[in-house]
Amino acid sequence: MTRAFLRLLARWPIERALRVAAVLGLIALGLMVGGVLAGTPLPVVFSMTLAQGLGVFACLLFGLSIAADVAARRP
Amino acid sequence: MGSALTPFGALAIGCAAVAAGILLQYLIARPPLTATVRMRLLLGLAVFPFVAAVASTGSGMHRTTEREFCGSCHVMETHLSDLEDPKSLGLAARHSRSPIMGPTACYTCHADYGMLGYPMTKLTGMSHVYYYYLGGYRSWSLEKFHAEVRTTRPYPNQNCRQCHSGTLASFTNVKEHVSLAEELEQNRVSCASAGCHGVAHPFSKTAEELSR
Numbered sequence: 001m002t003r004a005f006l007r008l009l010a011r012w013p014i015e016r017a018l019r020v021a022a023v024l025g026l027i028a029l030g031l032m033v034g035g036v037l038a039g040t041p042l043p044v045v046f047s048m049t050l051a052q053g054l055g056v057f058a059c060l061l062f063g064l065s066i067a068a069d070v071a072a073r074r075p
Numbered sequence: 076m077g078s079a080l081t082p083f084g085a086l087a088i089g090c091a092a093v094a095a096g097i098l099l100q101y102l103i104a105r106p107p108l109t110a111t112v113r114m115r116l117l118l119g120l121a122v123f124p125f126v127a128a129v130a131s132t133g134s135g136m137h138r139t140t141e142r143e144f145c146g147s148c149h150v151m152e153t154h155l156s157d158l159e160d161p162k163s164l165g166l167a168a169r170h171s172r173s174p175i176m177g178p179t180a181c182y183t184c185h186a187d188y189g190m191l192g193y194p195m196t197k198l199t200g201m202s203h204v205y206y207y208y209l210g211g212y213r214s215w216s217l218e219k220f221h222a223e224v225r226t227t228r229p230y231p232n233q234n235c236r237q238c239h240s241g242t243l244a245s246f247t248n249v250k251e252h253v254s255l256a257e258e259l260e261q262n263r264v265s266c267a268s269a270g271c272h273g274v275a276h277p278f279s280k281t282a283e284e285l286s287r
Contacts, residue, residue, distance in 0.1 A: 022098040025120050029091040032131040036084040040147045041204050044135040055124045062120040069108055
């Protein structure tokens with residue numbers, strides 16, 4: 001399990017994953033702000049579901065990327 | 076639409092703006108992954124978005140209690156306009172004129188009582204969103220909606236008693252309340268019926284329902 005995770009980190013595309021995370025984060029933030037400003041059912045539902053799902057996924061990508069970066073720098 | 080921005084809404088927008096600034100700067104400048112850049116990304120992808128998510132959820136939950144939110148679907152337009160009509164004598168309209176419940180009149184009356192009242196009311200509200208967007212209500216005319224759609228269960232008298240106590244003299248001194256005590260308790264007679272305090276939304280009922 002740990003070895004599989006380390007192998008995944010060794011092959012992890014850090015820069016690309018961080019860019020994807022940043023784009024997903026921006027979409028999530030846009031949906032959250034849309035829900036706050038519009039105040040109608042669909043934007044509010046998306047703000048509390050899809051936006052938070054995308055945000056969590058972006059955060060996971062960030063965490064994995066940092067872990068991969070730290071692993072790559074270790075001697 | 077909706078009310079003025081709540082403090083939660085303002086906090087969500089502020090945090091989202093800061094996080095978006097950090098992420099845009101990263102996407103445009105594409106800096107190498109130094110410790111400073113990592114820390115900025117932590118703020119832009121985790122800390123500020125987390126606060127924005129919590130605040131936007133708080134703002135969203137508050138918005139879902141406002142009557143403009145309920146009235147934003149076209150099938151609820153007549154309900155909303157009736158609530159806003161100062162001359163309407165419908166039970167719901169009279170209650171909406173109270174400054175305590177006016178802005179959140181739909182939620183105040185339709186939210187179930189008890190510990191699980193709040194989440195269960197929100198879940199039920201989600202089924203309304205489902206029926207509206209995926210169940211076809213969106214394309215229905217108001218006439219068809221009023222003719223065919225009714226509440227899934229009788230309106231619970233207990234919801235009226237959240238504000239109107241059943242133990243004070245103003246209630247117990249009314250002989251109909253005393254004689255119908257069991258029926259009222261078991262919800263077999265509704266407070267909001269034609270012979271009692273009148274139906275809540277009379278414009279949405281048939282002549283037969285109004286005389287029942």
